[in-house]
Amino acid sequence: MTTTPVSTSIDELCINTVRALAMDAVQKAESGHPGAPMALAPLAYLLYTRHLKHNPADPAWPDRDRFVLSNGHASMLLYASLHLSGYPLSLDEIRNFRQWGSLTPGHPEHGLTPGIETTTGPLGQGLANAVGMAAAEAHLAAVFNRDGHRVIDHHTWFICGDGDLMEGVSHEAASFAGHFGLGKLIGFYDDNRITIDGSTDLTYSDDAARRFEAYGWHVRRVPDVNDLDALDAAIAAARAEPARPSLLIVRSVIGYGSPNRAGTAKAHGEPLGTEEVARSKERLGWTVAEPFTVPEDVLAHWRRGNEALAFANDAWRRSLIAYAKAYPAEAKELGRRLQGDLPGGWQQALPVFTRENGSVATRAASGTVLNALAARIPELVGGSADLSGSNLTIIKDSPVFSAANPAGRNVHFGVREHGMGGILNGMALHGGVIPYGGTFLVFADYMRPAIRLAALMHQRVIYVFTHDSIGLGEDGPTHQPVEHLTALRAIPNVTVIRPADANEVAEAWRAALLHRGGPVALVLTRQKVPFIEREG
Structure with missing residues (x-):
């Protein structure tokens, strides 16, 4: 399958930087999964720069949004996004992808890399974890929030793929989420129609939209992951659904930009090869020959909102002070719980x-x-x-x-x-x-x-x-x-x-x-x- 060359706008340049880093890291490691990061780069860019409530300078902010990459084999999507967003994850760590002792293992590991909310890789588990995070947020918000004081108020986001939805655990967790009306849970299903063995037609013909609608989810389709306006509109619709979790079914092309591997199983779990990487970069309009290059204007654009994100973090801390003045006992209790300390006696x-x-x-x-x-x-x-x-x-x-x-x-x-x-x-x-x-x-x-x-x-x-x-x-x-x-x-x-x-x-x-x-x-x-x- 061939792909259409993309424009050279700053958005596209930011997106293609993710694709280039994914290709370079997998190629240098001589192992990994380049296809999904290349496909989903527009979604990651949109989430991290426009929608996630987070602060790269404070990855443990208690009221941050949680983001889970359930299809953890696409880890370079996450690592590239964290680096470009300004988390403490250096470009050298990207270069050391999948190497012993690096902060960029083959699958994301919680507690190792700043910004990683859970360990994923076994498919379906991340989706279930996201449901649990949303349930905890709903519980704590109900226990502690008061009129004019929404100290717990954040979303949980996840990306999953065909493999996640084939796994039985996804059925159990999605059914639970729909029944309990976890409206601040928003998921993206990467509908690339490719598995390791080939086309999903070999084994998978579920109507995911009707399945999730039957669970009680709000479902929308985005025909092309490269359409940022359509993604924005779908996310806005999901945010407007407070009583139902949302699944946004996003059509993508695995290995997007690769002249000979895009849309095929060969893009899934192996390096593209030096020549195909070069061809892919050319197709994408990427003119930088040196691998692991991040243009300065790209870094600036990815991080242009960081000051506002830090301000939001500070505003939350100020709101916590106001909450403590109005509800001192509740504030003390919330702080204890978030620290993980047990009560005295x-x-x-x-x-x-x-x-x-x-x-x-x-x-x-x-x-x-x-x-x-x-x-x-x-x-x-x-x-x-x-x-x-x-x-x-x-x-x-x-x-x-x-x-x-x-x-x-x-x-x-x-x-x-x-x-x-x-x-x-x-x-x-x-x-x-x-x-x-x-x-x-x-x-x-x-x-x-x-x-x-x-x-x-x-x-x-x-x-x-x-x-x-x-x-x-x-x-x-x-x-x-x-x-x-x-x-x-x-x-x-x-x-x-x-x-x-x-x-x-x-x-x-x-x-x-x-x-x-x-x-x-x-x-x-x-x-x-x-x-x-x-x-x-």
Whole structure:
């Protein structure tokens, strides 16, 4: 497929700089994915220069917009945008793309590179994380905002591709987002109709628009990603939909600008080759021969709005001061939660079980402990994958999280274990809440990719896995976990605790809340266990 040469306007020059950097970095690394960054450069340019509320000088601004690249293999799109926007990511790091020790690994890694909100690569996970971030924003806004004081007020954005939408986790998470009316979630589906094996016609004929409309999303199409005005109009329409998440289906050409590879699977996951890079740059009107060149006027244009972004950040901090004067207790509580600190005296709420009340199933003890702690730790927010009565994850006398009441703390995730895992990660990454989720231990298998990512990202997520053995009852081998403890313990950085009695459950919850370096799995019985006498 051939492509039409683009103009030499400043917008096009800024966009083509992203394309050139993507081609150069992948070529130098001799591996990577140039096609999607070349296709989506106009969208990234538009988002970072006109729409995202962010501040390159303060990547951790609590009220920033969150942006997730779910198709993480397109990482050069993100790295080029961050560098050009002024984040602390140097051009040398772009040159070291996919090299050991660089800040530009093959797939984005949270906690390594400034401006990266989550680790993506396993397709579909980023979409689910974005849903969790939007849910956390909705919850915190409902809890803390007051008339005239919108201290939590930001959007969550994501880009996904065909592969993300093929993965089952995307169905679970998108269904959740539509049901709960997460209107400040805006996604872009890169409809390039290409997979690694070839055309999507080989395997994928879903009508994504009707699918997401059925979930309750607002859906619009943009026929050409290079049409900045059409993209702007679609984004404006999405922002005007406060009660529904939005999916903007954007048609693109993978490897845009490449004379011989554009629109083909050969543009997806390998370098274009030195000669094809040169031809592509010529086709795009890129006249600079030296690789990794960023024209000064391009850098200035990408960063022309940074002063206004910094001012918005400062304005938010001034609004926080005004909020603190009007609502001092709420402001102090918000600050504590955003810092991730636990409230003073919370450990005094831990129950102590006796011989009289301690001979219970450890899941029952967990329900008691959770409710005792929830009264002291209001940021505990979570629920179960349709097993709350079995996992005992309900916080009593607390409302249910819903579209009408996002301040609720009891989240009904539905029969969506994998989606729940990804959403929990997004909630933890957003901050301000400590998310937990429950299901039967045997169904931890459904969550495994999300658990592994929580571990990689060192996220504070608590799993309540009940019915931990053949003692679960009469459901038979399909529900009897045998290999699951070993499988969970094999994941680096996952803390697995299987308490022996009720008091050990209390200690397990204490350990889970104190541990800020990774997820904790509490593995609990259905059957009663005897109280253990302890001395001293």
